[in-house]
Amino acid sequence: MTTQGSPQMPTQGTPQAPTQLPTVVADSEVATPTSVWRLAMITFTENRLALIGLIVLVLLILFSFVGPLVYHTNQVATNLINENLPPSGSHLLGTTPEGRDELGRLMIGGRSTIEVGLGVGLLATTFGLVYGAIAGFAGGIVDVVMMRFVDALLSIPYLFFVVLLAAIVQVNLLMLILVLSMVSWLSTARLVRGETLSLRTRDFVVASQGFGARARQVIARHITPNLLGVVVVNGTLKVADAILAFASVAYLGLGPAPPATNWGELISTGINNLFDGYWWQLWPAGVLIVAIVLAVNVIGDGLSDVVEVRLQKR
Amino acid sequence: MLSRTSRGHSALRGWRRAVSGFVGCCAVAVVISACGGSSGGSSGGTSNSPTAHSASSGPVIKGTPVKGGVASYALPIGDDFSWMLPLENQANYEDYESNVESGMWRPLYVAGGAGTTGINYPISIGQKPVFSHGNTVVTVTLNKGWKWSDGKPVTSADVRFFFELEAAAVKAGKYAPYVAGEMPDDIASVSYPNAQQFVVHLKRAYSPAWFTGNQLTWIYPLPQQAWDKTCATCKVGDNAATPSGARSVFDFLYKSSQSLATYATNGLWKVVDGPWVIKSYDPTTYHTVLAANSHYTGPGKPHLAGYQIYSFSSDTAELDALRSGVVDFGYLPFSDASQASQFRSQGYNVEPWTYFYNEAVEFGYTGPWKALVGQLYIRQALQHLVNQQLYIQRTLHGYGIPDYGVAPDYQGSNLVAPALRSNPYPYSVSAAKQLLTAHGWAKGSGGVDHCVRPGTAANECGAGIPKGQPLSISLMYSTGSPSFQAQIEAFQTSAAQVGFSLPLDPQTQNTMYSIAGVCPPGPCKWGIAAYNGFLWDFGQYQILPGGGNQFGKGNYWAGGYNSPTADALIAAVHDSSSSKALYAAETYLSKDVASLFWPLPDNEIVLAKKNLAGWYPLNPYANYQVSRWYMVK
Numbered sequence: 014m015t016t017q018g019s020p021q022m023p024t025q026g027t028p029q030a031p032t033q034l035p036t037v038v039a040d041s042e043v044a045t046p047t048s049v050w051r052l053a054m055i056t057f058t059e060n061r062l063a064l065i066g067l068i069v070l071v072l073l074i075l076f077s078f079v080g081p082l083v084y085h086t087n088q089v090a091t092n093l094i095n096e097n098l099p100p101s102g103s104h105l106l107g108t109t110p111e112g113r114d115e116l117g118r119l120m121i122g123g124r125s126t127i128e129v130g131l132g133v134g135l136l137a138t139t140f141g142l143v144y145g146a147i148a149g150f151a152g153g154i155v156d157v158v159m160m161r162f163v164d165a166l167l168s169i170p171y172l173f174f175v176v177l178l179a180a181i182v183q184v185n186l187l188m189l190i191l192v193l194s195m196v197s198w199l200s201t202a203r204l205v206r207g208e209t210l211s212l213r214t215r216d217f218v219v220a221s222q223g224f225g226a227r228a229r230q231v232i233a234r235h236i237t238p239n240l241l242g243v244v245v246v247n248g249t250l251k252v253a254d255a256i257l258a259f260a261s262v263a264y265l266g267l268g269p270a271p272p273a274t275n276w277g278e279l280i281s282t283g284i285n286n287l288f289d290g291y292w293w294q295l296w297p298a299g300v301l302i303v304a305i306v307l308a309v310n311v312i313g314d315g316l317s318d319v320v321e322v323r324l325q326k327r
Numbered sequence: 328m329l330s331r332t333s334r335g336h337s338a339l340r341g342w343r344r345a346v347s348g349f350v351g352c353c354a355v356a357v358v359i360s361a362c363g364g365s366s367g368g369s370s371g372g373t374s375n376s377p378t379a380h381s382a383s384s385g386p387v388i389k390g391t392p393v394k395g396g397v398a399s400y401a402l403p404i405g406d407d408f409s410w411m412l413p414l415e416n417q418a419n420y421e422d423y424e425s426n427v428e429s430g431m432w433r434p435l436y437v438a439g440g441a442g443t444t445g446i447n448y449p450i451s452i453g454q455k456p457v458f459s460h461g462n463t464v465v466t467v468t469l470n471k472g473w474k475w476s477d478g479k480p481v482t483s484a485d486v487r488f489f490f491e492l493e494a495a496a497v498k499a500g501k502y503a504p505y506v507a508g509e510m511p512d513d514i515a516s517v518s519y520p521n522a523q524q525f526v527v528h529l530k531r532a533y534s535p536a537w538f539t540g541n542q543l544t545w546i547y548p549l550p551q552q553a554w555d556k557t558c559a560t561c562k563v564g565d566n567a568a569t570p571s572g573a574r575s576v577f578d579f580l581y582k583s584s585q586s587l588a589t590y591a592t593n594g595l596w597k598v599v600d601g602p603w604v605i606k607s608y609d610p611t612t613y614h615t616v617l618a619a620n621s622h623y624t625g626p627g628k629p630h631l632a633g634y635q636i637y638s639f640s641s642d643t644a645e646l647d648a649l650r651s652g653v654v655d656f657g658y659l660p661f662s663d664a665s666q667a668s669q670f671r672s673q674g675y676n677v678e679p680w681t682y683f684y685n686e687a688v689e690f691g692y693t694g695p696w697k698a699l700v701g702q703l704y705i706r707q708a709l710q711h712l713v714n715q716q717l718y719i720q721r722t723l724h725g726y727g728i729p730d731y732g733v734a735p736d737y738q739g740s741n742l743v744a745p746a747l748r749s750n751p752y753p754y755s756v757s758a759a760k761q762l763l764t765a766h767g768w769a770k771g772s773g774g775v776d777h778c779v780r781p782g783t784a785a786n787e788c789g790a791g792i793p794k795g796q797p798l799s800i801s802l803m804y805s806t807g808s809p810s811f812q813a814q815i816e817a818f819q820t821s822a823a824q825v826g827f828s829l830p831l832d833p834q835t836q837n838t839m840y841s842i843a844g845v846c847p848p849g850p851c852k853w854g855i856a857a858y859n860g861f862l863w864d865f866g867q868y869q870i871l872p873g874g875g876n877q878f879g880k881g882n883y884w885a886g887g888y889n890s891p892t893a894d895a896l897i898a899a900v901h902d903s904s905s906s907k908a909l910y911a912a913e914t915y916l917s918k919d920v921a922s923l924f925w926p927l928p929d930n931e932i933v934l935a936k937k938n939l940a941g942w943y944p945l946n947p948y949a950n951y952q953v954s955r956w957y958m959v960k
Binding site for chain 1: 662663664665666714717721801806807808809810812816819820823830831832833834835841842850852
């Protein structure tokens with residue numbers, strides 16, 4: 014394949030802007046101009062697993078956010094008379110030890126689980142990207158100081174933060190997002206910093222600097238866009254990790270207080286009642302967590318294909 | 328100082344005291360009845376609990392009793408035997424420790440029997456104490472025939488040796504039962520007129536019941552002829568006769584008790600007057616083996632040749648050990664209560680172990696919500712919202728008893744005030760609502776009541792509550808137990824019905840230990856603190872549940888509760904010889920809702936092999952009483 018059009022400097026990795034790409038000529042035929050997003054969509058949908066993952070994620074989001082509007086249950090008050098009821102017509106997935114409807118509980122539990130996952134993924138990835146890019150590009154003493162700080166934070170288990178904060182203040186969803194983000198951005202920063210170290214010696218970066226581009230411009234226009242592939246994939250992994258971390262925190266009973274809930278807490282309850290035969294208190298929450306983590310991971314794979322130049326059709 | 332306690336299945340437990348119960352006569356009777364095909368006990372204990380599972384009939388054990396054999400029991404998860412000296416420091420002030428200690432060194436007065444509370448005189452070394460001179464002089468006569476395993480008689484010199492060591496331990500700050508003002512502070516002097524008698528001269532008159540049950544029970548006669556030395560190779564003498572000498576002796580014994588690796592070999596620990604003696608010990612796994620003391624001269628000789636104690640790190644491991652036959656006497660986790668019938672069909676006896684502790688949810692009288700929790704009508708309203716019967720039936724599956732005050736509703740015990748046999752504040756949302764409305768609270772935004780009539784008159788909100796203040800108190804509770812969480816959430820739901828907001832603050836039990844209590848110090852972010860399981864236990868170091876240590880002046884574990892009336896009534900328990908004083912204190916604390924009284928879960932659901940007998944009725948102070956056990960074939 015060859016390309017026609019303006020002689021644009023080739024970038025490595027992700028296309029930089031959602032503008033029209035040069036017209037593609039294949040086998041001497043003129044192809045329809047393709048937007049970056051369309052191209053990304055085509056590449057993504059060719060990864061069937063990623064597509065299934067996306068569908069699953071959308072369904073889970075609908076289940077969690079739209080479900081309660083359709084399937085009405087009281088998730089605030091308890092009713093011990095209805096505790097641990099098996100699935101039936103009135104409670105499609107049975108009830109919890111507090112007598113609440115399990116299906117309704119899964120729905121509102123999904124909300125916080127997804128919110129924490131996406132929130133942490135976004136915050137940690139953004140901060141880690143900026144931090145790592147600055148450290149890597151600046152180099153020298155700035156890099157050393159910034160990365161030793163990261164190393165120091167990496168040595169502290171996130172559970173320590175959570176337990177400490179839970180003892181001092183009231184834990185809520187926003188705080189958990191912040192705490193988990195505080196410990197999640199570190200690995201992203203290290204990854205980005207490594208990539209940046211490699212990128213900053215590339216010819217196009219050196220040339221850009223030679224033409225007088227400032228550091229901020231170089232980071233914004235050349236380094237960061239070329240990190241996008243790594244970051245997007247890493248970001249999806251962060252979402253999955255955050256969901257699991259949230260589940261762990263909730264499993265220990267340190268999540269937001271009842272009547273709020275999440276899938277991790279539901280699993281904790283289910284495990285406690287496992288040998289009583291209350292399968293509905295464990296398996297659905299377990300399946301949902303596995304499903305969402307898998308979905309996010311395969312979406313990450315799909316996005317990796319999208320940002321990987323070699324897999325893109327031009 | 329007595330400490331807050333947690334439930335038997337958590338890693339941290341406070342002081343849980345019970346006694347080594349041997350119940351000789353009872354054991355013989357049980358053996359005889361077993362010969363007839365059954366050993367089910369029927370007296371006291373759990374039998375009359377309205378909700379306890381099948382406790383009324385007791386276990387059915389068939390077979391012929393056999394002499395000898397080695398049985399074993401499983402300690403609750405996280406517990407282990409790791410302290411030998413029967414003068415316990417704060418870190419080892421645990422009932423499962425003193426159970427084993429008192430099996431080797433018999434206390435002067437043994438607390439509790441088979442399903443019975445109070446002092447068990449038939450198996451105690453001391454005869455009933457005689458109070459004279461206006462209850463300022465106590466004369467104790469030792470029963471004859473008690474001997475140490477080295478053949479020397481147990482005498483008043485061994486009691487003196489205890490007093491000497493106790494004083495040294497108190498001075499060193501290493502004696503956990505010590506409470507300022509109590510033994511030895513309340514004793515002016517002790518005289519020893521002869522080898523079988525000692526006389527305690529008190530600084531003032533005390534109630535015989537209180538002084539016997541809550542002071543003399545601390546005494547363990549200790550083998551002066553073997554322990555009164557300052558090093559392993561030193562000569563035994565009257566070293567403890569002086570305060571400095573007593574300190575040296577105490578330090579030596581204390582250090583020896585810290586040396587877990589030498590438990591089975593140290594000659595100190597082989598001189599015992601109880602029915603058991605240490606045989607082997609693994610300091611890594613805490614696996615402990617005790618053998619029957621062949622020189623035991625007291626009543627209730629053990630039927631078994633020995634017994635073993637196992638510690639486990641998880642419920643699963645404990646159940647596996649039980650299923651595989653390693654453990655004869657274990658327990659079924661509450662979360663697996665529905666499997667009880669399955670275990671019965673597999674040949675186990677399953678019995679609830681009800682105990683004489685209490686479960687009280689603390690109010691933070693010194694914290695940010697003190698103005699609210701300081702109002703009696705608010706506490707009464709909250710107590711009306713605790714549905715004890717429902718919690719027991721639905722969340723504990725019947726494995727618990729109601730608790731309406733300092734003493735639980737333990738059947739057959741004369742230590743429980745008649746008023747505590749029924750709920751002074753029965754579950755009633757309307758009664759709670761009426762109390763709040765009558766004191767100037769009305770529904771505000773978000774369904775939460777707000778104070779509309781501030782002031783201190785009878786129909787106003789009360790001191791320190793401004794107009795518009797929402798009726799909301801932070802409720803901190805310990806996580807990890809679905810049944811307890813269900814109770815807490817049910818309570819929150821009931822409160823919400825009357826406009827009472829109780830935002831929940833889940834914390835681990837360990838974190839709660841460091842936060843709750845009196846505030847400040849500590850993050851003062853709780854108004855009500857609820858621990859899973861029991862809060863206070865009774866037994867060897869405190870038989871009378873008068874509430875002194877828990878609710879008395881300067882208390883810590885009642886959130887700083889402060890009531891001159893309660894103090895006076897508690898003082899009367901110390902002073903009056905009438906049980907009316909005890910009942911009056913119990914009744915007042917209950918009616919004053921000093922803490923929020925909550926259902927008391929059973930100690931555990933016992934799973935015992937069918938060929939193990941003699942363990943029922945169970946001891947109310949969580950003592951295994953292995954000397955009563957025997958095998959059948």
